[in-house]
Amino acid sequence: MTGRQIGRVDAVKRTTVRLQDVAELAGVSLASASRVLNANSPTYRGRGDLRERVLAAAAELGYEPNLHARALASATSNTIGLVVHDVSDAYFGLLSSSVVRAADKHDLLVTMVCTYRDPASELKYVKLLRAQRPRAIIMAASGYTQKAQYGPIMDELSKFEAAGGVVVSLAGGRGVGHRMVVGNKEGARSLAHALVELGHRTFAIAVGPTALVTVRDRVDGFRQGLADHGIEVAKDNLYPGDTSREAGMRVAEAIKSSPDRPTCVFGVFDVVAAGVVAGLQRLGVDVPGEVSVAGFADVPLAAQITPALTTVSIPLDLVGQQAVDLALTESAVPRTVSYQGNVIMRQSTAPPPA
Amino acid sequence: MTGRQIGRVDAVKRTTVRLQDVAELAGVSLASASRVLNANSPTYRGRGDLRERVLAAAAELGYEPNLHARALASATSNTIGLVVHDVSDAYFGLLSSSVVRAADKHDLLVTMVCTYRDPASELKYVKLLRAQRPRAIIMAASGYTQKAQYGPIMDELSKFEAAGGVVVSLAGGRGVGHRMVVGNKEGARSLAHALVELGHRTFAIAVGPTALVTVRDRVDGFRQGLADHGIEVAKDNLYPGDTSREAGMRVAEAIKSSPDRPTCVFGVFDVVAAGVVAGLQRLGVDVPGEVSVAGFADVPLAAQITPALTTVSIPLDLVGQQAVDLALTESAVPRTVSYQGNVIMRQSTAPPPA
DNA sequence: CTGAAAGCGCTTACAG
DNA sequence: CTGAAAGCGCTTACAG
Structure with missing residues (x-):
């Protein structure tokens, strides 16, 4: 260790x-030390035992x-930013997990907000x-x-792109970055078809937070799926709310006391739908005997409640992986990758009572 | 924009x-620009409209x-690292969410692995x-x-500490950093007491991955809770496995065909316990009529299955907040913060059959 | 292959 | 209060 050390470095050892x-x-x-310690110099070997010594x-x-120093000097980083609504929500938990896992394969760290x-x-x-x-x-x-x-x-995201960053949007996106379509619209439409096929004609929808594109797409x-069969949802059978189980229970109460009770309820999120089921049961309404209930996303909970919830499954694992793949492609032309939602019929839905 | 630009900066605009x-x-x-843009200069106002101009x-x-530049120059960072097993696991999802939320209050970003x-x-x-x-x-x-x-x-963590980093351990920890005790041991003990009080004398445990301290503590x-009442768990009533629902279902099968079937099963994780319940039900064993089942952690699932799961609740929200608080305290003496697990009796447990 | 040196974008004593 | 300058810990042309 030659040379004097200067200023603040001196103070604290x-x-x-x-x-x-x-x-x-x-x-x-x-x-030389930098070179052997970095994958950036692929052909570099070093003379003699230099490599070993380092x-x-x-x-x-x-x-x-x-x-930080590396990022500053090389103008690259090994981090990916992930923006979700709430990791404690199973949907985002699953998605985050697969993003983290995929990022790991590229030795990337993910900062989650x-x-x-x-x-x-x-x-x-x-x-x-x-x-x-x-x-x-x-x-x-x-x-x-x-x-x-x-x-x-979107303005912020544009600036990020302009500075060389890659953006991947799973919902919305409006022209910034790559887009992923996760089957919200088509999946919900297919679900509607399946429910109509079961014989249902009157529906209610537990809508959730209407400010979200995801919600809008599913609804x-x-x-539209209903409209394909000439069916409409009455205005007062649309129940906005949040994404909680409680929201679903409130919908159950409203439906129970509704003058012309629908025979089927669609909850835009599984958790909400599960709340509808629990709420109806508590009020003594048989599911699916009297009212059928379906959800969306197929989070693990869906299969575990009684009766198990009919829903639309989203391949979150693939979606997460793909998101990371897109995150790594700096193509000038934004790409769009689509996935289909799959209708999963379970015991929470049945033909309407005669 | 005066002066020439040099080297690589020239190439790419x-x-x-x-x-x-x-x-x-x-x-x-x-x-000056740095000063107005930073909270680091608390008393700084700037002369005239300097501040506004910047x-x-x-x-x-x-x-x-x-x-990166800021971190490098100031030798501080606004990031917290969070290491979990799997965010898609409700326990860690909840914990991560509360950590992220608490970090947000301090304008800290969390990198999750x-x-x-x-x-x-x-x-x-x-x-x-x-x-x-x-x-x-x-x-x-x-x-x-x-x-x-x-x-x-632990060695890596020690080096991190030596370089001025703070470590907070929620399980294990062995002398590195602050420690949090989340009630695994005491909570499980209380649970055992409650189950014995219900009248149970023969138990099985779905143990999960035995290599984990959390598992060891809960088991x-x-x-120990059973021992307090002079009860032991027979060797072949200990079922190791992973943390999945399927693991629980396998335990259910083993128990069903067991010569002297226990009257109560403790699943070290809620998900596993839920699997035990589902497995028993599928095999035609009534829960809790014939066999009682209890879990641990009180993840949302626990309350939503039928019958609802008796379990021990961990205040994950507080734990997450506290973890961030500790993360921000650089005290030389490591602290230990403890939480109690709370026994929540639900419908999956009842007195044993007569 | 190797090393001296410039540069990445900030912060922060230091000297007005 | 203000600015010129050094320094944070790296990477990477550039010139041997």
Whole structure:
């Protein structure tokens, strides 16, 4: 260790190991040490035992490169930003897990933020993420239907793209980055067809938060599926709410006391649908004997309640992997990848009572 | 924009805005621009409209600071590392969500990694995280019982600490960093007491992966609770397995055909316990009429299956918040914070058949 | 292959 | 309060 140390470094005894330290211990230059420690120099071998010396020195010192310095110097990062509504929601939990797993294969770290369905917080997070200079941002939080809400977010995303970042949108997206269509609309439409086929003609929809594109897509798809058979959903059979089980239970109460009770309820989220089932049961309404209930997404819960929930499954595992793949493709032309939702008929639906 | 630009910057037209650009547009020095844009200079106001000019320039250019540069220059970061087994597991999903939410209050970003219960991958991730120089690392993945597995991980964590990082361990921990005790042992013990009080004397345990400290704690606590009443669990009534629903179903089969069937089964994870319930039901065994089943953690699923699952609730929301609080306390003496598990009696348990 | 040096975009003593 | 300058820990042309 030659040379004097300067300023603040002097004050606190340095306890963190730098590449410099490794190079000195190995008796090579900074540049050489950097080269052997990096995959960036693919053909580089090093003369004699240089490589071994550097590796040994790094191991001995417990050297771990400073990713900030690396990112700054090389203008690349090994991070992916992931924006979801709420990881504790099974849908996003599953998705996040598969994103993290796929990222791992590329030695990428994922920084996850939760918006809790608040556009302002989503905007704030996209800015923060942008500051972190990730390689890509995956927007899994569903987009908003209102321009006032999604506009500023898209602006940030555009700036991120302009600076070389990749954007992948799972909902909404409006022209920024790659897009993934996860079968919300088509899946809901197919579900409607299946339910009509069972014999249902009167429906209610537990709509959830209407400001979300995902919700709009599922509801639109469902109504279109009904419309294909000339069926409409009465205005007061549309129940907005949040995405909680409780919201579903409230819908159950409303339906129970409704003058002309529908024979089938579609919950835009499985959890809500499960709440409808539980609510109806508590009120003594038989599911599916008197009322059928269907959900959307096929989270694990769907198969585990009694009766098991009819729903539309989304291949979240594939979606997550694909999102990472797209995140890694810097093609100038944005791509669109689509998935189909699969209708899963279970015991919560049956023909309507005669 | 005066002066020549050099080297690689010349090649690609720069598209990313630097503090330099903001300073120039505002007509102030780099230092001044930095000061107004940072909370680091609390008393700083700036002369005249300097502050406004900088803010206006930043807004006009859509400036977002480069966190890597900032981290490098200031030797602090706004990131927290979170290590869990699997976010798609409700327990970790809930915990992660509360960690993310708490981190948000301090404008901290969380980088989440999933180990999928593989010590090698956990080690790799702790290294990677260390390279990212987060302010703290929260180890929520349960520790391993074997020294060969946790040793190398603890070594990395120690180095991280030595370099000024804070470590918070939710399971295991072995002398590195702050520790949180989430009530595994005591909660399981209380659960055992409650079940004995119901009248049960013969028990089986769906043990899960025995290499985990969490598992060991819950099993030990439960057995100790039984021992408090002079009850032992027969060797072949201990069923190791993984943490899946299927594992629980296999246990159900084993129990069904067991010569002396226990009257009560404890599943170390709610999901496994739910599998036991489903498995028994499928085999025509009434729960809780013939066999009672209890789980651990009180994930949302527990309350939603039929019959609803008796379990021990862990205040995951508080735990997550507290973990972030600890992550922010750099006290030299490691702290230990404990939580109690709460026994929640539901319909999956009842007195044994007469 | 190798090393000296410039540069990445910030922060922060230091000296006005 | 303000600005010029050094420094954070790396990478990477550039010149041997």
